[in-house]
Amino acid sequence: MQNFLDIHQTSAVDLRKMINSAHTMKQARKGLLKGTPDPDQPLAGAMVALIFEKPSTRTRVSFDVGVRQMGGQTMVLSGKEMQLGHGETIADTARVLSRYVDLIMIRTFEEATLLEMADYATVPVINGLTNRTHPCQIMADVMTYEEHRGPITGKKVVWAGDGNNVSASFLHAAGQFGFDFTFTGPQPLDPEPAFIAFARAKGVKINVERNPEVAFEGADLVVTDTWVSMHDAESAKERRHNQLRGYQVTETLMARAKPDALFMHCLPAHRNDEVTSAVMDGAHSVVFDEAENRLHAQKAIMRWCLGV
Ligand code: CP
Numbered sequence: 001m002q003n004f005l006d007i008h009q010t011s012a013v014d015l016r017k018m019i020n021s022a023h024t025m026k027q028a029r030k031g032l033l034k035g036t037p038d039p040d041q042p043l044a045g046a047m048v049a050l051i052f053e054k055p056s057t058r059t060r061v062s063f064d065v066g067v068r069q070m071g072g073q074t075m076v077l078s079g080k081e082m083q084l085g086h087g088e089t090i091a092d093t094a095r096v097l098s099r100y101v102d103l104i105m106i107r108t109f110e111e112a113t114l115l116e117m118a119d120y121a122t123v124p125v126i127n128g129l130t131n132r133t134h135p136c137q138i139m140a141d142v143m144t145y146e147e148h149r150g151p152i153t154g155k156k157v158v159w160a161g162d163g164n165n166v167s168a169s170f171l172h173a174a175g176q177f178g179f180d181f182t183f184t185g186p187q188p189l190d191p192e193p194a195f196i197a198f199a200r201a202k203g204v205k206i207n208v209e210r211n212p213e214v215a216f217e218g219a220d221l222v223v224t225d226t227w228v229s230m231h232d233a234e235s236a237k238e239r240r241h242n243q244l245r246g247y248q249v250t251e252t253l254m255a256r257a258k259p260d261a262l263f264m265h266c267l268p269a270h271r272n273d274e275v276t277s278a279v280m281d282g283a284h285s286v287v288f289d290e291a292e293n294r295l296h297a298q299k300a301i302m303r304w305c306l307g308v
């Protein structure tokens with residue numbers, strides 16, 4: 001039994017095994033309807049709690065479908081409707097849920113909530129996004145890159161925009177999978193130094209480049225995300241838009257990347273803010289494969305957590 005809390009806390013060998021297993025499971029489902037059970041049923045008899053303290057489309061649906069394909073059952077819980085939202089401690093909630101379910105996935109605000117859940121649960125806990133990181137997303141992103149272009153090791157990934165939770169997990173992945181990572185955005189929105197330090201300590205090149213035209217040169221993969229995350233104050237919106245306008249991913253900027261560069265966005269996208277519709281729907285974009293691969297990558301993560 002193992003938690004999947006963050007990419008830097010999971011060994012590079014195990015991360016690689018999960019990506020391989022995700023590819024294999026995806027292949028095995030070619031041509032099947034989404035509700036058809038997988039040939040093997042590794043989660044048969046398992047009950048999985050999916051807790052959301054923030055909205056979600058992809059995470060909610062992909063975890064739910066993934067569990068069912070593997071033979072398990074799910075319950076989707078909204079934080080607000082649980083006693084969690086009325087003052088019951090995370091620790092008590094974790095201990096109680098562990099008596100009913102075999103696996104807990106939680107999307108929450110503070111990282112401390114996730115960590116307390118993991119400390120007190122006696123079943124594996126998966127991070128479905130916190131204010132600081134989004135590891136499941138980046139497992140799907142690595143899988144998607146490799147499915148289109150082969151090994152990500154040694155490639156140049158450029159992140160444009162806000163140095164947020166998704167960029168943080170990208171930095172963890174840069175260290176663990178061995179790719180270079182350039183952040184381009186305004187200084188106040190730089191990723192936290194700890195994330196950069198982790199990747200640098202692993203020996204990969206991490207650059208911070210304020211000029212997006214320079215940053216995009218020779219990119220193998222360009223990634224962006226919303227300029228205002230779910231945990232950001234609504235009042236920050238106007239300032240963010242002013243700070244980030246110059247970092248919108250456009251066809252002009254994409255032309256500076258390698259001709260076969262891919263474009264990714266974890267979604268939901270705000271078309272014509274962080275990325276133009278032309279890039280979202282253009283030849284570089286693999287955003288819907290990326291969304292699909294949440295399903296396959298998370299199935300591999302759940303199997304790893306449960307050792308099945
Ligand atoms: N990318 C992602 O996590 O999407 P949702 O917020 O819809 O789950």
Ligand code: NVA
Pocket residue numbers: 129164165166225226228229230231266267268
């Ligand atoms: N950075 C975004 C990711 C959404 C999947 C957020 O936290 O809102």
